[in-house]
Amino acid sequence: MYCLASGSSANALLMVAGDRALLIDAGLGVRTLKRELEARGVSPASVAGVLLTHEHIDHVRGAVPFARKYNVPLVTNRATLDALFAQERRDAPCCEVATNGETGIGPFAVRALPVSHDAAEPVGLAAAVMRQSPTPPIPARHAGVPRRRQRRRVTGRR
Numbered sequence: 001m002y003c004l005a006s007g008s009s010a011n012a013l014l015m016v017a018g019d020r021a022l023l024i025d026a027g028l029g030v031r032t033l034k035r036e037l038e039a040r041g042v043s044p045a046s047v048a049g050v051l052l053t054h055e056h057i058d059h060v061r062g063a064v065p066f067a068r069k070y071n072v073p074l075v076t077n078r079a080t081l082d083a084l085f086a087q088e089r090r091d092a093p094c095c096e097v098a099t100n101g102e103t104g105i106g107p108f109a110v111r112a113l114p115v116s117h118d119a120a121e122p123v124g125l126a127a128a129v130m131r132q133s134p135t136p137p138i139p140a141r142h143a144g145v146p147r148r149r150q151r152r153r154v155t156g157r158r
């Protein structure tokens with residue numbers, strides 16, 4: 001879990017599991033988001049979803065542009081999606097999760113819980129990893145010592 005930004009000007013968290021990631025709020029601009037992800041070894045294409053707690057600008061600045069650019073779903077309840085798309089005057093890929101509901105986004109289980117805040121339908125979001133992608137095997141040519149040296153060590157006399 002990484003904090004990319006926190007405070008009144010921008011909020012964004014990053015959760016990584018294997019080769020997939022989840023953004024929780026996207027208050028940074030889309031270019032800054034990309035830079036912050038890549039600085040942590042995460043490509044924007046590996047982001048499975050952008051979870052949104054509510055539609056205030058410090059939580060959603062880069063959300064719609066990011067979702068459209070990388071074809072990543074915005075994940076939140078219908079009221080927040082409607083408020084966000086109205087304020088942005090355009091929509092984006094999305095995946096609705098009801099408040100008090102649960103959904104799966106890539107390898108993540110996401111749960112939306114009601115919270116009190118002056119927004120359309122603000123939620124607290126809990127995300128857990130359901131399954132981790134398997135670690136790819138190390139290519140044979142990179143594993144262990146070179147064969148010739150290995151054999152000499154096995155058969156060499158003292």
Ligand SMILES: [Zn+2]
Nearest residue numbers: 054056117119
């Ligand atoms: Zn707010």
